[in-house]
Amino acid sequence: MVFGAIRKLKRGLDKTRNRLVGRLGAALKREVYLTEGFLEEVEEILIAADVGVEAAVELSEGLGRRLREAGGTAKLEDVTSVLREEIANMLGGAEGESIESGGPPHVILVVGVNGVGKTTSIAKLAKWHQGQGRRVLLGAADTFRAAAVEQLSLWADRIGVEIVKQDMGADPAAVAFDTVARAKAQGFDVVILDTAGRLQNKEGLMRELEKIGRVVRKQIEDGPHETLLCLDANTGQNGISQAQEFTATVPLDAIFLTKLDGTAKGGIVVAIAQGLDLPVRYVGTGESADDFALFHAQDFAGALFEADEESVGQENS
Numbered sequence: 448m449v450f451g452a453i454r455k456l457k458r459g460l461d462k463t464r465n466r467l468v469g470r471l472g473a474a475l476k477r478e479v480y481l482t483e484g485f486l487e488e489v490e491e492i493l494i495a496a497d498v499g500v501e502a503a504v505e506l507s508e509g510l511g512r513r514l515r516e517a518g519g520t521a522k523l524e525d526v527t528s529v530l531r532e533e534i535a536n537m538l539g540g541a542e543g544e545s546i547e548s549g550g551p552p553h554v555i556l557v558v559g560v561n562g563v564g565k566t567t568s569i570a571k572l573a574k575w576h577q578g579q580g581r582r583v584l585l586g587a588a589d590t591f592r593a594a595a596v597e598q599l600s601l602w603a604d605r606i607g608v609e610i611v612k613q614d615m616g617a618d619p620a621a622v623a624f625d626t627v628a629r630a631k632a633q634g635f636d637v638v639i640l641d642t643a644g645r646l647q648n649k650e651g652l653m654r655e656l657e658k659i660g661r662v663v664r665k666q667i668e669d670g671p672h673e674t675l676l677c678l679d680a681n682t683g684q685n686g687i688s689q690a691q692e693f694t695a696t697v698p699l700d701a702i703f704l705t706k707l708d709g710t711a712k713g714g715i716v717v718a719i720a721q722g723l724d725l726p727v728r729y730v731g732t733g734e735s736a737d738d739f740a741l742f743h744a745q746d747f748a749g750a751l752f753e754a755d756e757e758s759v760g761q762e763n764s
Contacts, residue, residue: 455732455733455738455739455740456707456730456732456740456746456747456750457750457753458708458732458733459707459708459713459730459731459732459733459738459740459750460707460713460747460750460751461708462708462709462713463496463712463713463714463751464713464750464751464752464753466495466496467492467493467496467714467751467752468523468527468752470492470495471489471492471523471526471527472523474488474489474492475521475522475523475526480519480520480521481511481514481515481519481520481521485521486507486508486510486511487507489506489507489510489526490503490504490506490507491503493506493507493714496712496713496714497683497684497712497713497714497715497718498534498714498715498717498718498721499684499687499714499717499718499721499722501721501722502537502714502717502718502720502721505533505537505721506530506533506534506537506717509529509533510526510529510530510533513529513533514526514529527752528752530751530752531748531749531751531752531753532748534717534747534748534751535744535745535747535748535749537717537720537721538716538717538720538744538747538748539720539744551634551635551636551637552584552627552630552631552635552636552637552638552667553636553637553638553672553673554627554630554637554638554640554663554667554670554671554672554673555572555637555638555639555640555671555672555673555674555675556640556642556656556659556660556663556671556673556674556675557569557572557639557640557641557642557674557675557677557703558642558644558656558674558675558676558677558693558697558699559644559676559677559678559693559703560644560689561592561644562679563644563677563678563679563682563705563706564677564679564705564706564731565589565641565644565677565705566595566598566599566602566641567602567705567731567734567736568677568703568705568729568731569585569599569602569639569641570599570602570603570605570606570736571729571731571736571737571738571739572639572703572729572739573585573602573603573606573608573637573639574606574608574736574737574739575739575741576636576637577606577607577608581636581637582634582635582636582637583608583609583635583636583637583638583639584608584609584610584611584626584629584630584633584635584637584638584639585599585603585608585609585610585611585626585638585639585640585641586610586611586612586622586623586625586626586627586638586639586640586641587599587600587610587611587612587613587622587641588619588620588622588623588626588640588641588642588643588659589619589641589642589643589644590613590614590615590616590617590618590619590622590643591615591616591619591643591645592643593615595615595641595643596612596613596614596615599612599641600612602736605736606736609635611625611626611629613625619642619643619655619658619659620655620658620659620661620662621662622640623640623659623662623663624662624663624665624666626638626640627662627663627666627667627670628666631666631667640659640663640671642655642656642659643655649692649695649696652696652697653696653697656696656697657697659671673700673701673728674697674698674699674700675699675700675701675702675703675728675729676690676693676699676701676702676703676725677702677703677705678690678702678703678704678705678715678719679705679706680704680705680706680707680709680712680713680715681706681709681712682715683712683715684715684718686715686719687715687718687719687722687723690702690719690723690725691722691723694723694725699725700725700728701725701726701727701728701729702719702723702725702726702727702728702729703727703728703729703730703731704716704719704727704729704730704731704742705730705731706731707730707731707732708731708732708733708738713751714751716742716747726742727742727747728741728742729741729742730742730747
């Protein structure tokens with residue numbers, strides 16, 4: 448992850464980090480040495496950051512074990528250092544994307560319920576790929592929701608990528624077919640397909656996504672190469688349930704975590720790692736198309752506890 452992306456990630460986690468580190472610091476003012484009471488409070492602080500109960504218990508136990516081995520003194524820098532390492536280990540090898548396996552065009556299917564920032568996330572992902580020197584083609588296959596096609600078209604114009612679209616109510620699979628066919632014919636490197644997110648009609652959604660997958664595979668045998676679920680970080684633990692519902696509907700490859708900048712629940716990344724067999728691959732850190740970062744476990748764990756120097760300077764000025 449380049450420096451600029453790390454800075455965006457840190458700023459996106461400002462609210463989570465301020466609450467997490469602030470509460471840990473307040474707890475340590477009352478606890479000079481490591482005690483069970485302090486570890487229970489750490490557990491509660493982690494749960495409040497939405498890392499999930501199971502992960503919070505595992506992290507507090509790991510913290511207690513590590514600090515006892517170091518002599519039992521609970522200084523803030525020791526606590527945050529241990530938690531950073533434990534969280535990075537817990538997140539394991541979750542890393543950013545790679546398109547080498549699919550070959551051009553690389554087809555990405557994006558799913559997610561209305562309101563999670565799916566359209567904006569598609570624009571961010573498209574602009575990032577564009578910045579890597581790849582030609583990107585969008586497919587407006589969410590023909591169910593009013594204004595979905597128009598919103599994606601506006602973003603396509605704004606970031607300068609091409610789009611395939613039909614009228615509202617058109618067959619989403621037909622849009623997907625036309626998009627992939629054009630991408631193959633005109634030498635596009637990446638195809639990103641928007642889809643409807645109607646969890647209230649799971650059977651219809653499953654049939655629709657299966658049909659999209661079939662028409663893609665008619666043209667590209669191993670496509671779609673990525674199926675991404677957009678989750679709003681503000682939903683916290685509800686996002687886990689949402690992801691589980693989608694997993695039951697369509698095979699998913701990874702999570703695009705949106706709106707990380709607007710929440711104090713950035714620990715949801717840890718809960719996702721614990722509760723789902725899915726990596727977080729991308730994060731949205733603001734409203735513009737540039738507010739985007741590939742997810743890396745070490746960078747994320749560090750950003751949870753370490754502010755950007757420029758941000759600190761602004762806060763202290």
